[in-house]
Amino acid sequence: MSEITSLTLYELIKNIKEKKISSNEAAKSFVDRAEKSKKINAYVTENFENCLKLSKEFDDKPNFDLKLPGIPIAVKDLFCTNEVKTTAGSNILNNFVPTYESTVTQNIWNEGGILLGKLNCDEFAMGSSNETSFFGNVQNPIAEDLVPGGSSGGSSAALAANLTPVTIGTDTGGSIRQPASFTGTVGLKPTYGSCSRYGIVAFASSLDQAGPMSKDVKDSSILLEVISSFDKKDSTSIDFKRNNYSSKLTRNIKGLKIGIPKEYRVDGMPDEIEKLWKKGIEYAKDCGAKIIDISLPHTSYALPTYYIVAPAEASSNLARYDGVKYGLRSSGKNLIDMYEKTRSEGFGEEVKRRVMIGTYVLSSGYYDAYYLKAQKVRQLIKQDFDQAYNKVDAILTPSTPSSAFKIGEKSNDPVSMYLNDIFTVPVNLAGLPGISIPAGVDKNNYPLGLQIIGKPFDEQTVLNIAYSMEEKINYKNNIADWWMK
Amino acid sequence: MDEIMSKNNSEYLIERNDNVYEVVIGLEVHAQVTSNSKLFSSSSTKFGAEPNTQVSLVDAAFPGMLPVINEFCVKQAIKTGIGLRAKINNKSVFDRKNYFYADLPQGYQISQYKYPIVGEGNVILDMPEGQKQVGIERLHLEQDAGKSIHDIDPSNTLVDLNRSGVALMEIVSKPDLRSPDEVNAYIKKLRSIMRYLGTCDGNMQEGSLRADVNVSVRIKGSTDLGTRCEIKNVNSIKFMQMAIIYEANRQVDLIEEGQEIDQETRLFDTKKNETRSMRSKEDAHDYRYFPDPDLLPLEVTDEFIDKLKSEIPELPDDKKKRFIDEFKVSPYEATILVSDIDTAKYFEEVVAKMGKNRDMKLAVNWITGELFAVLNEKNIEIAQSPISAKNLAKLINLIKNGTISGKIAKTIFELMLDGDIDPQIIVEEKGLKQESDPKALEALIDKIINDNREKAIEYKQGKEKLFGFFVGQAMKASGGKANPHLINEILKKKL
Numbered sequence: 001m002s003e004i005t006s007l008t009l010y011e012l013i014k015n016i017k018e019k020k021i022s023s024n025e026a027a028k029s030f031v032d033r034a035e036k037s038k039k040i041n042a043y044v045t046e047n048f049e050n051c052l053k054l055s056k057e058f059d060d061k062p063n064f065d066l067k068l069p070g071i072p073i074a075v076k077d078l079f080c081t082n083e084v085k086t087t088a089g090s091n092i093l094n095n096f097v098p099t100y101e102s103t104v105t106q107n108i109w110n111e112g113g114i115l116l117g118k119l120n121c122d123e124f125a126m127g128s129s130n131e132t133s134f135f136g137n138v139q140n141p142i143a144e145d146l147v148p149g150g151s152s153g154g155s156s157a158a159l160a161a162n163l164t165p166v167t168i169g170t171d172t173g174g175s176i177r178q179p180a181s182f183t184g185t186v187g188l189k190p191t192y193g194s195c196s197r198y199g200i201v202a203f204a205s206s207l208d209q210a211g212p213m214s215k216d217v218k219d220s221s222i223l224l225e226v227i228s229s230f231d232k233k234d235s236t237s238i239d240f241k242r243n244n245y246s247s248k249l250t251r252n253i254k255g256l257k258i259g260i261p262k263e264y265r266v267d268g269m270p271d272e273i274e275k276l277w278k279k280g281i282e283y284a285k286d287c288g289a290k291i292i293d294i295s296l297p298h299t300s301y302a303l304p305t306y307y308i309v310a311p312a313e314a315s316s317n318l319a320r321y322d323g324v325k326y327g328l329r330s331s332g333k334n335l336i337d338m339y340e341k342t343r344s345e346g347f348g349e350e351v352k353r354r355v356m357i358g359t360y361v362l363s364s365g366y367y368d369a370y371y372l373k374a375q376k377v378r379q380l381i382k383q384d385f386d387q388a389y390n391k392v393d394a395i396l397t398p399s400t401p402s403s404a405f406k407i408g409e410k411s412n413d414p415v416s417m418y419l420n421d422i423f424t425v426p427v428n429l430a431g432l433p434g435i436s437i438p439a440g441v442d443k444n445n446y447p448l449g450l451q452i453i454g455k456p457f458d459e460q461t462v463l464n465i466a467y468s469m470e471e472k473i474n475y476k477n478n479i480a481d482w483w484m485k
Numbered sequence: 486m487d488e489i490m491s492k493n494n495s496e497y498l499i500e501r502n503d504n505v506y507e508v509v510i511g512l513e514v515h516a517q518v519t520s521n522s523k524l525f526s527s528s529s530t531k532f533g534a535e536p537n538t539q540v541s542l543v544d545a546a547f548p549g550m551l552p553v554i555n556e557f558c559v560k561q562a563i564k565t566g567i568g569l570r571a572k573i574n575n576k577s578v579f580d581r582k583n584y585f586y587a588d589l590p591q592g593y594q595i596s597q598y599k600y601p602i603v604g605e606g607n608v609i610l611d612m613p614e615g616q617k618q619v620g621i622e623r624l625h626l627e628q629d630a631g632k633s634i635h636d637i638d639p640s641n642t643l644v645d646l647n648r649s650g651v652a653l654m655e656i657v658s659k660p661d662l663r664s665p666d667e668v669n670a671y672i673k674k675l676r677s678i679m680r681y682l683g684t685c686d687g688n689m690q691e692g693s694l695r696a697d698v699n700v701s702v703r704i705k706g707s708t709d710l711g712t713r714c715e716i717k718n719v720n721s722i723k724f725m726q727m728a729i730i731y732e733a734n735r736q737v738d739l740i741e742e743g744q745e746i747d748q749e750t751r752l753f754d755t756k757k758n759e760t761r762s763m764r765s766k767e768d769a770h771d772y773r774y775f776p777d778p779d780l781l782p783l784e785v786t787d788e789f790i791d792k793l794k795s796e797i798p799e800l801p802d803d804k805k806k807r808f809i810d811e812f813k814v815s816p817y818e819a820t821i822l823v824s825d826i827d828t829a830k831y832f833e834e835v836v837a838k839m840g841k842n843r844d845m846k847l848a849v850n851w852i853t854g855e856l857f858a859v860l861n862e863k864n865i866e867i868a869q870s871p872i873s874a875k876n877l878a879k880l881i882n883l884i885k886n887g888t889i890s891g892k893i894a895k896t897i898f899e900l901m902l903d904g905d906i907d908p909q910i911i912v913e914e915k916g917l918k919q920e921s922d923p924k925a926l927e928a929l930i931d932k933i934i935n936d937n938r939e940k941a942i943e944y945k946q947g948k949e950k951l952f953g954f955f956v957g958q959a960m961k962a963s964g965g966k967a968n969p970h971l972i973n974e975i976l977k978k979k980l
Contacts, residue, residue, distance in 0.1 A: 080549045093548065100542060102549060199549040205778035234551050235780050313778055316581050319592020320546040324644065335587055335642070362583070362773035371775060 004029040005162040009071065009219040012165050016069050023062070023070025023114070026165075027055035030072050030116055034163050039483040040139045042158040044077045045085045045118040054114045066112030067226050074164040076155045077118035078125055079105045079210070080199040084115065088201040089123040089133040089151075092321045092328045092346030102199025103234070104168060104210045104227045111226045116164055120154030123348045124318065125175055125203040127151050128420040131411050132350040139407075140183055141479050142446055146404045149179030155213050156183040160477060166214040166223050170200060172207045173306050174400075174424025177436035180213055181399035181449025184438040184477040186466070187213045188220045189424075191456045192431035193238030196231030202317040204310040205236070207428040217437060217467040221245040224459060243460050251468035254288035258452075258465065259392035263299035264423060266401060272442045273398050280396055280439055280450040280469070287468040292392050296384040301377045302426040307418060308361050308374035309429070314351075315358025321346060353414065382430045389455050394465055397423050399436035399449035423451060433459045437466045438475040447477065495612050497664030498705060499733060501741045507705040508733040509713075510668060510698065511622075511660035512725075514675060515653050516685040517629070517693040518561045524628050524652035525552030525595065532691045536634075536645035544650040546590035551779050554579075558652040559783065561684040562602050562626050563793050565654055568678045568800055569621050571606025573790050577625070579780045582772040588631035588644050596655075598774045601625035602783065608658075608678070609802055610670040611820045619671055620659030629653050648692075654685065660699065660710065665726035672696070672722050673824065677801050681826045695720045700732045702740070711736070712746040716753050716760055728753040732760045804829055812836060818849050827868045828852070838878030839885075847881045855898055871902045880908040888912065889919050893965060921968040923975065926959070929967070930975050933958045944980055952976065 004026055007015065015021040031048045051072050058070035080086045080098040087093045101109070109115070122132040130138040130153025138153045140146035141161035148157035152169030156179030159167050169176040171189035180187025188211045195210040202208060212223035225246055230239040260281060265274070281291055323329035323342030330345050332338030347355070361370035388395065401422055410417045427434040433456070436449040450469070454462035499506040523530055526543035543550045566573050578600040581593040603624035610617045631649035635642050656675065662668050676687035676694060687694050695718055701711035714732060719725045731753075736746050750769070751760040764770075776782075799807070801823045808819040808829075823829045835848050856877065860867060880897060883889045889897065889912060897908050897917060912918055920926060933955060934941050944951040959972045 080547075086548070088548070096548070098547070098549075100547070197549070198551055201548045202779075233553060235553055236778075312775060316583050316593055316773070316775070319583060319585065320548070320590060322585060322587075322592060324587050325545055325590055326547065339585055359773065362775055364771050364773070367773075367775070 005033050007165065008215050009166045009222055012071060013069060013222075016071070017064045023055040023058040023072075024052065026070070027051050027072045027114065027116070030163060030165075034117075036484050037161055037163055040141060040157050040161050040163070041136050042119055042138055042154045042161065042163055043074070043117045044087055044089070044120050044135045044154070047084055047115045047117045051114050051116050058112065058114065063112065067222065068108060068111040068113040071113050071165060072116045073108060073113045074116040074119050074155075074158050074167055075105055075108075076121050076152050076167065076169045078121055078170050078201045079168065080201065081105055081115060081118065084118065086118065086201070087135070088125070089121045089135060090346065090348070090351070091134040092342070093201075094134065094328060096327050098199075100199060103196035103229065103231045104200065106199075107227050107229055108168070113226075119152075119158050119167060122151035122153065122175075123351050124201065124314070125151035125170055125172055125208075126314070126350050126354055128174070128178055128417050129405070129407070129410065130154065130157075130179075131407065132348050134348060137407050139483060140404050141483070142183060142404065142477070143444075144482055145407050146446065147182065147407050149182035149404060151175040152179050152187070152213065156180055156185055156187070159183065159185045159213055159215065160479060161483075166212060166219050168210055168223070168227060169213050170203070170208055170210050171424075171428065172203045172209075172310060173428050174421040176211045176213055177399050177424050177434060177449070177451060178420060180436040181438070182404035182447065184447035184475065185213060185215060186217055186220050186435065186437050187211065188224060188435040188459070188462070189427065189433065190224060190228060190459055191238075191433045192428075193236055194228045194242075194433070194457070194459070196229060196234040196237050198231055198233040204313040205317060206313060207306075207310060209428070217435075217463060217470045218246065218249060220435070221249050221463045221467075224463075228459075238457075240457050245460060245463055248460055249467055250464050251287070251471060253465050253468050256289045256394065256461065256465065257292050257392040258284050258289045259292050259294035259388050259395040261294050261296040261299065261388070261395060261397060263296050264397045266422060269401050270442075273401060273448065276440050276448050276450065277396075277398050283439075283469045283472040284396060284465070286472050287465070289465065294388045294392060294395070296381075296388060296426070298377065298380045298384050299426060302381055302429055303418065303422055305374045305377045305381065306421065306425040306429060307357070308370050309378060311354040311358035312362050312371050313358070315355045315362065318347075318351070318355055350414070378429050381426055385426075385430045385432060385453075393455070394461055395453040397451045397453065399423060399451040403442040403444065403446035403448050427451075427453050432456060433462050435462050435466045437470055437473070438477070439469075439473050440475065445478070447475075495614065495664050495666035495670075497666070499702070499737050501737055504741070505705045506702045506733070506737050507663055508729065509660045509701045509703060509710060510662035510729060511713075512658045512662065512668065512671065512699070513697040514656040514658075514672070515695045515697075516565075516656060516675070516679060516687070518558050518626075518652035518654055519683055519685055520555065520558050520561060520652055522555055522557075523650040524555055524558050524626065526650050528650065530651050534647055536643075536647060538647065540646040540649065544590065544646055546592070552595060552777070554780065554783065555652065558626065559602070559785070560793055561652070562624060562654050563785065563790060564682050564797060565656075565679060565684045566603030566606065566624055567794055567797050568682050568684070569603070569606035569608060569624065569656070571621055571624065572604035573785070574600065574602055574604055575785055575787070576600065577602040577783045579626075579777045579783065580774045581777045582774055584770050584772060586630065586633075587642060588633045588646070588649065590631065590646060590649055594628050594630065595777055595780070596627035597625035600782075608671065608674050610667060610674055612667065612670060617667065619661045619667075622657040622659050624654050624656045627653050627655055660701075665729050668698075668725055668729060669722050672725070674801070677824055677826070681798055681800050689721050692720060696725060698725055698728060700729055700736070701746075702733050702736045712748050714746070714748065714760070715750050717750055717763065719753055724753060724755055727755075727758055728760055731758060735760065812845050814845055814849055818853070821853055822849070825867065827866060831867050831870065831874050834874035835878045835881070838875050839882055842882070842885060844881060844885045847884060848878075851877060851881055855895070859902065871905060872898070873905050876901060876905055876907055883908055883912065887919060887921065887968070889917060890965075890969060893917050893919065896965075917966060919968050920963050920966045921971060923971060926963075926967060926971050926975055927979075929962055930955075930959055930972070930979055933962060934979055941980060952980070955980065
């Protein structure tokens with residue numbers, strides 16, 4: 001049965017539709033493997049029993065017209081799931097069980113998906129290594145004591161360790177693409193407004209976007225098709241025509257113009273990243289794309305801009321966790337004392353740091369210098385992309401400036417940690433779609449990813465380029481199940 | 486010595502040591518939008534429900550919940566803006582006002598800060614000395630907070646979120662008000678306009694209308710504004726007036742003692758009739774306003790606004806003008822009649838039912854006299870009047886055409902109260918029709934003179950006061966139904 005867990009989503013669906021594998025068999029395989037993979041610490045909440053029950057129910061009354069017929073799927077613990085604990089990786093929501101379902105997960109269940117469990121993540125999605133989670137570090141299946149990236153670290157680890165056929169993450173500054181890059185998997189952040197934010201624990205509302213994470217590009221296209229929908233419950237959801245991404249998927253990208261932004265050659269970038277990028281350019285050329293040098297002049301301002309806008313929104317979004325209505329409440333002498341104790345005990349260091357930064361940049365007297373200025377720069381960054389897209393159809397960059405690092409290596413150096421997002425953050429600020437695909441390994445044999453950035457709502461082109469490059473790159477993760485030994 | 490001088494009825498000045506001060510007042514009125522559901526959720530807004538029964542996941546700020554604007558509330562705010570003759574902004578922005586409180590579930594209130602939905606406008610006040618225009622600075626939409634209840638549980642504060650998220654319009658006046666009387670007139674006019682529009686019921690007992698009152702004082706004639714204090718959340722006109730009088734005098738005392746006035750937020754203690762400092766400028770909250778990233782800027786087209794304009798009913802100022810022109814009532818009477826939309830409706834219905842031979846004087850007097858007295862006594866609104874406009878019109882017509890006397894009409898009016906009875910039926914059943922047959926009255930008077938021959942002789946000898954006695958006897962004998970005009974005539978002739 002072990003081969004079931006290593007199937008791609010596409011293969012699994014095919015097998016289920018052809019009745020070669022039952023939904024229950026699939027569920028059992030993933031549950032069995034998860035039981036042997038506790039060391040990865042991918043799960044915060046297991047929904048195994050219920051998953052087995054529901055898969056049986058599916059097999060009793062199968063509906064093969066669904067896009068995810070009886071497919072067990074684990075999701076990031078930032079998506080609210082009805083009657084299943086949702087923690088956002090935080091102590092403050094340690095006991096929180098929603099009575100409602102996020103639109104994105106509901107879309108998955110509506111198409112036949114079955115919840116396997118909730119996956120570990122950085123606290124409130126604030127982190128790049130999954131080390132800020134209240135529920136402990138997650139092991140990267142690539143090698144022991146290696147971080148899986150973040151914030152969707154539980155998702156990337158579960159995927160790479162074959163604990164789920166596909167998964168969904170959220171991406172505010174790179175939280176899907178960076179962990180995908182660190183684990184040799186594929187992660188897509190759709191255009192802002194493509195997937196509903198309803199029922200997703202908010203980090204930074206103007207940047208947050210859910211997206212698929214998968215073993216290959218085709219799987220991401222299948223999952224995107226399911227989760228992307230216009231939703232009246234989210235005022236920032238956009239009503240545009242969504243493709244049947246998987247059926248429109250093609251490797252014919254002949255003549256597409258791909259831009260190479262010179263500003264992404266940052267100081268101190270390791271040689272192997274530069275080499276990977278060059279290799280990527282060659283692959284793109286091999287696929288028939290035209291390579292064009294472009295400039296995104298405000299790139300160097302993206303990271304500081306992000307670290308003003310995101311904490312500002314977060315400081316306000318996290319104000320609701322006050323011990324009054326739900327979640328953790330510490331006892332205090334009075335209301336203020338209760339607030340202070342609840343939030344001191346409920347939030348971890350990184351969350352507190354960002355709440356303080358956010359509160360500071362919104363304060364009267366500092367607002368204009370920080371928040372307002374950052375919003376203006378954000379517009380300039382958007383304009384950079386708008387202008388570039390007059391010349392090119394998509395942009396190719398590395399996903400991250402380095403490969404995965406060791407647990408603990410950067411946890412005392414927030415700035416060095418923040419630098420991890422340098423290539424992914426501009427995409428969130430501009431609201432664009434971006435995908436990370438595995439493209440090679442570094443000297444330690446740790447995976448490295450390339451990022452393809454598209455025009456707004458043009459996920460199809462992004463997927464098509466990734467799909468054709470994926471074939472040329474022909475990357476395969478080499479995972480030895482070290483944690484089972 | 487305090488001396489409140491009064492040149493005009495509504496002027497309010499404070500005199501101290503030969504200095505004459507005037508008070509400058511601006512109001513921030515919080516008016517609850519009349520709507521079935523809340524500003525950003527579909528929960529009911531009905532008043533008086535069991536605590537926490539009208540709370541959605543959005544209102545309670547559960548993780549991942551998002552606000553979605555209620556279009557009806559937007560229309561209500563625009564209509565109110567039109568009623569205030571104000572500029573409607575095609576683009577406005579919702580901001581977050583961040584602060585922690587137990588009854589503020591999100592940890593921020595969604596409000597409008599830099600870009601409100603409605604800009605400058607004005608309101609006309611009818612003061613005894615003439616009309617006064619009060620400027621409106623802006624109107625913006627915002628969410629109400631919940632309610633903290635401190636007096637039910639001995640050791641805990643309880644929170645009721647029914648009100649959390651209900652739509653409020655904050656209507657900010659310019660500092661154009663100068664006296665407690667003007668504040669009274671302003672609030673009443675604002676309430677009247679919103680009731681005409683159906684955008685706010687103006688019910689102050691239920692908290693649908695509350696105000697923050699900004700007060701400063703200055704030497705009369707000065708054009709500089711003094712340092713102001715803001716008195717928070719005053720929920721009746723009477724308390725607003727009391728708070729202003731206390732606060733203005735406090736400020737004048739400070740100035741006269743050579744002290745500075747601190748710009749601060751104060752609260753009004755209704756039991757002690759005084760304002761107290763809540764927090765100084767230094768302690769003022771930093772609300773860290775920023776545009777709510779969960780909501781897009783609110784954009785309304787000119788067509789949308791024009792459509793709403795076409796739905797605006799006749800408002801009090803226009804109605805007053807029409808009443809004066811069409812019904813020839815006095816400006817004073819017209820002001821009373823239009824102040825409340827239901828009174829105006831009632832009046833117009835009475836006028837319509839009176840028909841061609843209508844008597845406006847009688848109609849105005851009966852509504853503002855007898856009917857208002859009954860409503861006051863029963864403490865009910867005219868919409869719940871025990872006598873319908875139709876039947877009051879009938880009663881007035883019975884007086885007008887001489888069927889009954891004004892005095893009998895009062896008796897009939899009392900009887901009508903018991904179930905809105907048709908006055909015609911009362912007249913017939915009780916035989917209250919006025920006796921206007923001269924022959925019948927002559928016979929009746931002959932009998933009285935005959936029975937009181939000595940008094941008749943005294944009258945003839947010059948004791949003219951006795952005339953009244955005979956009138957009284959005649960009325961008594963007729964059971965009050967005799968036409969008093971005819972009685973007089975016949976008596977004069979016979980005596």
